[in-house]
Amino acid sequence: MGTGTLHIDLNALAANWRALDAMSGSDCLTAATVKADGYGLGVERVAKTLWHAGARRFFIAVAEEGAAIRAALGPDAEICVFSGHMETDTAALRDLHLIPMLNSIEQLTRHFERLPDHPFGVQLDTGMNRMGLEPVEWDAARAIVLERAPILVMSHLACADAPDDPMNARQLGQFRKMTDGIAAPRSLAATGGILLGEDYHFDMTRPGIGLYGGQPFADATPVVRLSLPIIQTREVAGGEIVGYGGSWMADEPTRVATLSAGYADGLIRAMGNEAVLFANGTPCPLVGRVSMDLLTADVSHLDSIPESLDILCAEQSVDDLAEAAGTIGYEILTSLGVRYHRQDSPAV
Structure with missing residues (x-):
């Protein structure tokens, strides 16, 4: 095969959800975040696996991602949209039975006017300053919103992957200040928030990166293995360069393998001479720059x-x-290219 093979361990994916579900507690619903095409692994296989593991509510970034999940899971799955009810979303929300997490007064108004009987949730800004109603907006809209019985009131932690960061406690306090006493279910924790402990769990958690084997869930079972085929090998003499720009020069005679993958496949150029590949557990240093289609x-x-x-x-x-590569695991996963052959174990 001329392209790499991305091995996806669906048993590991399910096991990670079950582990995070157990950490969330028996009185807490555990959802699953499957945005960005299931973090690059293919949302159909991911959603089906998590459904069979026990997840019943799924989170996506934008309404356009909802069609594939609805087709895969049928009418019973609850599919929530982080970006809320944007100007062009009305038909998709209605026809696909998607649940928007409304983020602003503008979105509240749009949703209540266009889809007055359609379920919704609300996202609050507790300090991340990215999405959600700010405290003064929530104070103004709270009574109207709660009268309409949102399925969820949520916020998002900015620094949950750093347990000792004081921002976590500040956001928890702000979330409680904004929501204590309401009847609607509440959610604050994604993967990192689950690991912060019970105080952060509320009525629902929504793990993302931990499902796919990423930090900060250190006990996660690895979900992916990426194997890259060798196209050819060559003997490089001492003093000769490898790759664009001559960024690596052989100090001595070196056997170099050229592999079929590059930054067009999500192996970003910034990893340069820092990354390592493995042959049955034996490290093989990457040498030279990452090209569009090739590594050495x-x-x-x-x-x-x-x-x-x-x-x-x-x-x-x-x-x-x-x-x-000087980045985060999220970027590596969600950048994995379409040219890889994706091989499930076991197949869904």
């Missing part, structure tokens, strides 16, 4: 040349690779 790795120390090397595997998680 030092395989001099291997007794035999395999058909492929792994760049995501048990030895190197999405977060390890992200560190080499």
